[in-house]
Amino acid sequence: MEILRVRSSLAALLALGLTGCAISESENRRTLNALDAHATPSSAAARWAVTPLALPVSLVAAVGDMVVVHPICSIDDAWADTVDALWTSRGETRFRRAVLLPLAAIATPFVFTGDLGARALFPIDPNDRLAP
Amino acid sequence: MSSRRAGVRLAAALGLALVLSGCAWSNRDNRPVWNAFEEHLVPERDAAFVATLPLTVPGGFGAILIDSFVVHPAQVVDDAAGDARDVWTSMQWSEKYYTELATMLPRAVGTPIVFVGSFLGRSLLDIDPHQEPQSPAEFARQQDERRAERRLELQRWLESLAADRDEPLSPECDGCDSWSDDLQVGFDAARRTANADGRLELYQAAEQGGWPPFRADPTMGLRDADPVVRYLVLRRWPHRESIPEDLQRDLRSDPSEMVRLLARKSLPAHD
Numbered sequence: 587m588e589i590l591r592v593r594s595s596l597a598a599l600l601a602l603g604l605t606g607c608a609i610s611e612s613e614n615r616r617t618l619n620a621l622d623a624h625a626t627p628s629s630a631a632a633r634w635a636v637t638p639l640a641l642p643v644s645l646v647a648a649v650g651d652m653v654v655v656h657p658i659c660s661i662d663d664a665w666a667d668t669v670d671a672l673w674t675s676r677g678e679t680r681f682r683r684a685v686l687l688p689l690a691a692i693a694t695p696f697v698f699t700g701d702l703g704a705r706a707l708f709p710i711d712p713n714d715r716l717a718p
Numbered sequence: 719m720s721s722r723r724a725g726v727r728l729a730a731a732l733g734l735a736l737v738l739s740g741c742a743w744s745n746r747d748n749r750p751v752w753n754a755f756e757e758h759l760v761p762e763r764d765a766a767f768v769a770t771l772p773l774t775v776p777g778g779f780g781a782i783l784i785d786s787f788v789v790h791p792a793q794v795v796d797d798a799a800g801d802a803r804d805v806w807t808s809m810q811w812s813e814k815y816y817t818e819l820a821t822m823l824p825r826a827v828g829t830p831i832v833f834v835g836s837f838l839g840r841s842l843l844d845i846d847p848h849q850e851p852q853s854p855a856e857f858a859r860q861q862d863e864r865r866a867e868r869r870l871e872l873q874r875w876l877e878s879l880a881a882d883r884d885e886p887l888s889p890e891c892d893g894c895d896s897w898s899d900d901l902q903v904g905f906d907a908a909r910r911t912a913n914a915d916g917r918l919e920l921y922q923a924a925e926q927g928g929w930p931p932f933r934a935d936p937t938m939g940l941r942d943a944d945p946v947v948r949y950l951v952l953r954r955w956p957h958r959e960s961i962p963e964d965l966q967r968d969l970r971s972d973p974s975e976m977v978r979l980l981a982r983k984s985l986p987a988h989d
Contacts, residue, residue, distance in 0.1 A: 621816040633815055644819035 609648065611709035614656045617647040660705035666713035668698040735786075735842065743782065745844045748790045752781040794840035800848035802833035807851050865896050876904035879916040887923055897930045905931050914944035921951060937965055945974030952977065958985050 609615045621644070627633045633640075672690040675683065704710060742748045760774050761767050805825050809818050839845060852860075871887075878885040908920050921939035924932035932938070939951035940961065952969065955961070961969075969981035 615817060618814075618817045618820060622814045626812070626815040628812075630811070633811060637819070640816060641819050641822070644816040645823070647816060648820035 607708050608656055608706060609651050614659075614709060615648070615651050616655050616659065617651045618644065621647055657702065657706040660702055663710075663713045664698055664702035664705055666715050667701045668694055670713070670715070671697055741843045742790055742841065742845075743786060748793070748844065749781075749785040750793075751784045751789050752778070755781040791837070791841040794837060797840055797845075797848040798833050798837035800850065801836035802829050804848075804851065805829050805832055869896060869898060869901060873900060873904050876901070876908045876920075879908040879912040879920055880904070880910070882911075882913055882916070887919075902931065905929070909938070914942075914947050917942055917944070918947045918950060921947075937961055940965060940969060945972065945977050948972065949974065949977045949980060952980055952984065955984070961985065 609618075612619065627636055672693055678686075743752075746753065755777060759777065761770055805828055811818055875885055875887045905920070905924070909917060912920060918939070921932075921942070923929075925936070925939075937960075940948055940955070942948050942951065948969070958966065966981070966985045967987070969977060969985060970987060972978045972981060
């Protein structure tokens with residue numbers, strides 16, 4: 587039981603560390619960027635003064651970006667990747683599409699989840715169809 | 719039994735470290751003890767060289783060991799510290815206050831890891847010394863210096879053309895990014911006094927670099943005094959629309975038959 591708890595804690599730490607990769611990209615730090623843009627004190631003295639409050643806020647914002655905001659924002663990209671990979675016709679015959687349809691249906695949740703996991707952990711460019 | 723196994727493991731680790739540090743040792747700058755040993759203690763004369771081999775060979779091995787495990791690692795401590803310092807550079811507190819705060823912990827954790835990794839990597843492998851990151855002001859100063867050097871070199875080239883000495887133009891000057899009055903004077907002088915070959919080079923360089931005199935008068939080469947220059951410029955002219963009608967007419971009735979024929983072919987008159 588103890589070993590299981592240690593292992594799951596280590597796995598959670600590793601996942602958190604890896605999501606740090608994703609938010610190394612500025613576009614993936616939406617909450618931190620919003621705080622930087624709208625809540626940064628203008629003078630150096632004020633910045634020093636609010637540090638005891640701002641430090642935990644920034645950590646919560648970073649973890650929120652890693653665990654909540656960035657994964658949620660990656661859902662549409664992951665879905666677009668899944669549609670591209672499994673549901674976009676590349677000139678196959680109608681028969682081939684019909685045969686592959688059940689396989690695509692089975693693979694969809696796996697591809698979507700894997701893609702979403704990868705996008706949540708690593709800095710991956712947006713899907714071309716959704717890129718501005 | 720277990721102490722013997724530990725001894726074997728230690729020897730294997732030391733051997734691996736020695737082999738890897740051979741990479742660092744391949745650079746002469748990384749083996750000061752060996753260099754000093756070879757320079758001062760190994761005799762030059764053949765007889766003495768051979769006679770002292772039983773002493774110098776073990777001494778040489780000792781020098782390798784000292785270089786690999788003591789001197790070179792000591793040399794790279796500063797570089798490793800520089801790499802670790804880089805973790806804390808480029809912080810933008812006034813623009814990214816919360817982001818910088820959030821990265822304090824990873825930076826604090828990462829600093830000793832970077833230091834140790836860099837120290838081991840630099841001790842074992844031949845890695846270039848650490849360089850302090852350039853400040854924007856320093857970067858701008860270097861850019862200005864480079865631009866001034868290029869201007870000076872271009873000025874010299876224009877003077878060499880004007881004086882009938884055809885020196886090669888550095889490829890870096892092709893796209894001269896800052897024109898000056900001095901360059902304009904040099905350009906005009908070269909155009910006036912350079913020989914035909916020099917003028918042709920001048921027109922080509924001005925076109926390739928998009929120099930201001932060319933932008934002001936792109937057809938200058940088609941009005942050159944030498945018919946061969948006019949012919950060669952016309953031959954590589956990209957599109958006729960950019961040549962004024964009166965110049966097209968002049969070229970079609972050029973005194974040189976070759977220019978005339980080429981102009982009539984590439985710039986036919988509109989009837």
